[in-house]
Amino acid sequence: MVQDSKRSRPNILVTGTPGTGKTTTSTALAESTQLRHINIGELVREKNLHDGWDDELECHVINEDLVCDELEDIMEQGGNIVDYHGCDFFPERWFDRVVVLQTENSVLYDRLTKRGYTGAKLTNNIECEIFQVLLEEAKESYPEDIVLALKSDTIEDITRNIATLTDWVRNWQPRS
Template identity: 35%
Template structure:
């Protein structure tokens, strides 16, 4: 089974993906590392721009018929049996990205993406089986248990459980259009 774990930067993808792969006994694969290894994409400034079609083809060839957890904010473009979309309160995403030293522009772009469900919408457009998981206030272990329980119960489609519209005013300072400071 191929499980793709995706979401906005800062929602906990890597930690959850590694723990999930350990719990299930699946191989762990990071999208960025795989793309670098296979020569997919090109460096633009200090970021690797990945061609998602080339990535999807290469990962399908490499992992078809194997048990693998694919980690990365582009993993929902890879053919998978189930896509897990991790979500987190945009204020938490902002805090984590500030700690990582993201530029104001990249921070605003990612907070806005989380606020308006960009990754979830893309995942639903690309995949039949999508599970949305709110990681806010949960430990990585709790998130893995929630995912495991849903998979064990055979649930393959669950979304619409997150609505960040109630925190919009509090997130405005992080957005490019907002007023105020970070």
């Protein structure tokens, strides 16, 4: 791994199946650490970093190259929390920690139906969680020792995860 020693604050990737609590966790963590929260979905919409709409999956077809170009400078500075339900297309050197949130199936099912997900979109996401797709993707894309799987079933889990990650950020030191 190429360690970028230029950044004085760490970059964290928060990933996981939709509904596992990435945005909730990232928002709270940004507040407690003063790191910058980057919600990739929002960025893609705001800056049109996509190649149109996927009717079947009901989401934008993200243009991964445009997203990476857009973020390169800011990631080099450090101090970012990146929030996205995918992780294999970001440069490995960007991140000091990759957090994979995981939620029990029945809990996730309720969250996604509340969000209005039905049919294939609902089933795909539940299967994504059952087969631990994001954890596997993270382990394949980043050094195993920076990947951290965290349970996100309850509010107590969020509180504990924020405390753990805030401690980690406070203790983080750039490698020389």
